[in-house]
Amino acid sequence: MVIFPMSGVLSPRRRLYPPACRPYGLEAEPEAAGFHPRHSLNRDYSKRTCKEEMDKGTIKITILGAGISGLATAFWLHQDGFDVTVLESKNEPGGSMVTRHEDGFLIDYGPNSGLETTPLIGKIVAAVGLEDEMIYADEKADKRYVLRNNQLHALPTSPAAFLKTKLFTPKAKLRLLAEPFLGKSEEGYYQSVSEFVKRRLGREFLDYAINPFVAGIFAGNPDNLSVKSAFPKLYRLEELYGGLFKGLILGARERKKRAEQSKQSARMFSFKKGMQSFPEAIADKLGDKIKYNCNVEKVAKSGTKFKILCKNADKSKEFVADIMLSTVPAYQAAAVFDDKANKLVGHLDQIYYPPVKMLYLGFRQEAVGRPLDGFGFLIPAKENKKFLGAIWNSTIFPYRAKSDMAAFTLFIGGARSPELLDNENDKLIDNVIKEFKEIMHINSDPVFIKEKMWPKAIPQYSLGYIEHERYFEKFEADNPGIFLSGNYRGGISVGDCIKNSELTYQRICEYIKQK
Numbered sequence: 001m002v003i004f005p006m007s008g009v010l011s012p013r014r015r016l017y018p019p020a021c022r023p024y025g026l027e028a029e030p031e032a033a034g035f036h037p038r039h040s041l042n043r044d045y046s047k048r049t050c051k052e053e054m055d056k057g058t059i060k061i062t063i064l065g066a067g068i069s070g071l072a073t074a075f076w077l078h079q080d081g082f083d084v085t086v087l088e089s090k091n092e093p094g095g096s097m098v099t100r101h102e103d104g105f106l107i108d109y110g111p112n113s114g115l116e117t118t119p120l121i122g123k124i125v126a127a128v129g130l131e132d133e134m135i136y137a138d139e140k141a142d143k144r145y146v147l148r149n150n151q152l153h154a155l156p157t158s159p160a161a162f163l164k165t166k167l168f169t170p171k172a173k174l175r176l177l178a179e180p181f182l183g184k185s186e187e188g189y190y191q192s193v194s195e196f197v198k199r200r201l202g203r204e205f206l207d208y209a210i211n212p213f214v215a216g217i218f219a220g221n222p223d224n225l226s227v228k229s230a231f232p233k234l235y236r237l238e239e240l241y242g243g244l245f246k247g248l249i250l251g252a253r254e255r256k257k258r259a260e261q262s263k264q265s266a267r268m269f270s271f272k273k274g275m276q277s278f279p280e281a282i283a284d285k286l287g288d289k290i291k292y293n294c295n296v297e298k299v300a301k302s303g304t305k306f307k308i309l310c311k312n313a314d315k316s317k318e319f320v321a322d323i324m325l326s327t328v329p330a331y332q333a334a335a336v337f338d339d340k341a342n343k344l345v346g347h348l349d350q351i352y353y354p355p356v357k358m359l360y361l362g363f364r365q366e367a368v369g370r371p372l373d374g375f376g377f378l379i380p381a382k383e384n385k386k387f388l389g390a391i392w393n394s395t396i397f398p399y400r401a402k403s404d405m406a407a408f409t410l411f412i413g414g415a416r417s418p419e420l421l422d423n424e425n426d427k428l429i430d431n432v433i434k435e436f437k438e439i440m441h442i443n444s445d446p447v448f449i450k451e452k453m454w455p456k457a458i459p460q461y462s463l464g465y466i467e468h469e470r471y472f473e474k475f476e477a478d479n480p481g482i483f484l485s486g487n488y489r490g491g492i493s494v495g496d497c498i499k500n501s502e503l504t505y506q507r508i509c510e511y512i513k514q515k
C-alpha cells in the first residue's frame with residue numbers, strides 16, 4: 001500500500017505491461033532501476049493522439065471504476081476525443097483515495113502521498129488546474145525509522161551511517177560483504193522476496209530492513225510475495241548485473257552515461273486538501289461522463305459490442321460499448337464477468353487482498369516526547385507489536401492538523417497479521433495506542449481517534465503471480481475489445497497506476513488502429 005513510498009530499487013514494480021506478443025520474461029531494460037523507455041522524460045506528451053483521421057466520437061469506451069486507474073485512463077481518452085463513460089459503484093470518485101476533514105484534522109484514509117515517478121502526474125495535475133494545490137513533502141520526511149528493541153533507528157542512507165547504525169549487528173554488516181560473490185538462484189521467477197533477500201543479504205537484513213518495508217509497501221509478508229512480480233527492479237539487478245551491489249553501481253554508471261534517460265529522484269507529493277482532491281479534479285473535467293451509484297453486475301458480449309449491466313438499489317441500466325476496460329479490483333472483476341470466462345474468474349479470485357485497519361490519531365504536540373523528524377517508522381515482524389508502522393502526517397505535509405496538534409496514521413493487520421482483525425475488539429485499538437505511545441514517548445491520550453477498515457486493501461503479488469500475469473495477457477488477446485487494468489497489474493502505487501493508465505490508453509489506441 002506504499003505506506004512508506006521508496007524511490008529506489010525497493011519501490012514496487014514500475015515495469016509496465018509488455019506488448020502481448022512478447023513473452024512475459026525478463027526484458028533487457030537498459031535502465032534497470034529507472035523509467036521504461038516509453039516514459040522517458042524526453043517524450044513529448046503534448047502530441048498524444050490516437051488516430052487523427054477517424055471519427056473518435058463514434059467509438060464508445062466504457063470504463064469500470066472511478067479510482068485513479070480508471071479516471072486517469074478516461075482522462076487520456078477523453079482528451080483525445082473519444083466517447084468515454086465511467087461507471088462507479090460509489091457516490092464519489094477516488095476509490096482507495098479517500099480524504100475527510102474533521103475537527104481541524106485532514107485524514108487520508110487511503111494513500112497519504114504519492115511518488116512523482118513520472119511526468120504524467122504533473123501533466124494531469126496541470127491539465128485539471130491543480131498545480132497550486134500540489135504540495136511536496138518536507139525534507140525532514142526523507143528520514144525513515146525502523147523499530148528494534150523498542151528503539152527507533154534511522155534507516156542509514158550513507159556508508160558512514162550504515163557502519164554506525166545499531167539497526168544491524170556487526171555480523172549482519174559483515175555478511176553484506178559476501179553479496180557481490182554470490183551467484184544467481186536456479187529458482188528464477190518462483191522465488192519469494194524472503195528467499196531472495198536471505199540468500200543475497202542474509203537473515204538479519206531480511207528481518208530488519210526488508211520485512212518492515214514489505215509491510216510498509218504491500219502490507220505484505222515477504223515469505224509469500226514473488227520477488228519478480230512485486231520487486232522487479234531488485235530481481236533484475238541480479239539478472240542483469242549478477243548481484244545487487246554490482247547492479248546498483250553499474251546501473252547508476254550506465255544511467256549517468258545516458259544523461260537523457262537518468263531518473264530524477266522522485267519527490268513525494270500530495271495536495272493541500274488531501275489526496276482525494278486529485279481524482280476529484282479529474283472527475284470534474286469528465287463531468288457527466290461519470291455515472292455514480294452504478295454497481296456493474298455483469299458484462300456480456302453481444303455481437304461486436306459489450307453489454308454492461310449496472311444496478312443501483314432496485315433500478316438497473318444497461319450500457320452498450322465497443323470497448324470495455326475494467327479497472328475495478330480483481331475480486332470485483334471476477335464477479336462481473338459471465339460464466340464463459342471461468343478461467344479468468346479463477347485467476348482473478350485467487351489474488352489475495354489482505355485486510356488493513358487504518359487508525360488515525362491526533363495528540364497535542366506538547367505531549368509528544370520525541371522529535372518528529374521523519375516520515376515515520378516501520379516495525380519488523382520480529383518485534384512482535386500489534387501494528388505494522390506509523391506515518392507522522394503533520395511532519396510530512398502542512399495543513400494536516402492545527403499547529404498545536406500532531407497527527408499520525410497507524411496501520412494494523414495486512415498479510416503479516418490478518419488474524420488480528422478477525423476477532424477484533426476494543427482491546428486491539430487500546431493495545432495499539434499503548435504500544436504507540438511507548439515508542440513515541442507520548443504522555444497523554446489521543447484527543448482525536450478515527451479508524452477505517454479496508455477489508456480487502458492491497459493485491460498481493462504472491463509467488464506464482466506470473467501465471468496470473470500471463471493469463472491476463474492471453475485473455476485480452478483472445479477477447480479483443482476487453483482490457484483489464486487496475487492495481488493488480490503493473491504496480492500498486494498511485495504513480496504506477498497513472499503510468500499504467502497511459503499505457504492502457506496506448507493499448508486501446510493500438511487496438512483501434514488495427515481494427
Ligand SMILES: Cc1cc2nc3c(=O)[nH]c(=O)nc-3n(C[C@H](O)[C@H](O)[C@H](O)COP(=O)(O)OP(=O)(O)OC[C@H]3O[C@@H](n4cnc5c(N)ncnc54)[C@H](O)[C@@H]3O)c2cc1C
Nearest residue numbers: 001002065067068069089095096110111112296487493494
Ligand atoms: C489503505 C491504503 C493505503 C495506501 N497508501 C498508499 C500510499 O501512501 N501511496 C501510494 O502510492 N499508494 C498507496 N496505496 C495504493 C493506492 O492507493 C492504490 O493502489 C490505488 O489508489 C488503486 O487505484 P485503482 O483505481 O487501481 O483501484 P481503486 O482505488 O480500488 O478503484 C477501483 C474503483 O472501482 C469501483 N468499483 C468496484 N467494483 C465496482 C463495480 N462492480 N462497479 C462499478 N464500480 C466498481 C470502486 O468503488 C473504486 O472506486 C494505498 C492503498 C490503500 C488501500
